[in-house]
Amino acid sequence: MSEQVYVLPSELTIYEVEETYRELRSLVNESDNVVLDGANVVEIDSAGFQLLIWFLRCSHQPISIHAVRQPSEEMSKLFEFVCDSGHRERNQYV
Numbered sequence: 075m076s077e078q079v080y081v082l083p084s085e086l087t088i089y090e091v092e093e094t095y096r097e098l099r100s101l102v103n104e105s106d107n108v109v110l111d112g113a114n115v116v117e118i119d120s121a122g123f124q125l126l127i128w129f130l131r132c133s134h135q136p137i138s139i140h141a142v143r144q145p146s147e148e149m150s151k152l153f154e155f156v157c158d159s160g161h162r163e164r165n166q167y168v
Contacts, residue, residue, distance in 0.1 A: 078105045079143070084114045086122030095125055102132050113144035118152055 083090050101108045130141050
């Protein structure tokens with residue numbers, strides 16, 4: 075089956091996730107091989123991140139920045155923050 079590439083919008087925030095969710099859900103229902111292209115993302119909030127987590131779980135991919143083709147700097151920073159936060163030593167005074 076051929077690969078379906080979905081180009082994420084430049085803003086993946088609470089204001090855009092509903093439309094993006096509908097489009098992604100349709101693609102996931104039609105194809106087993108959907109890939110996200112994150113090169114254009116310049117803003118992402120927690121709603122956008124939740125959408126990415128949903129997509130990765132539905133497509134049975136590991137929750138990792140490596141699951142996104144060409145992640146933007148903003149996406150890379152968010153994944154680094156979220157995925158690395160459990161591995162850092164916590165300062166007892168923070």
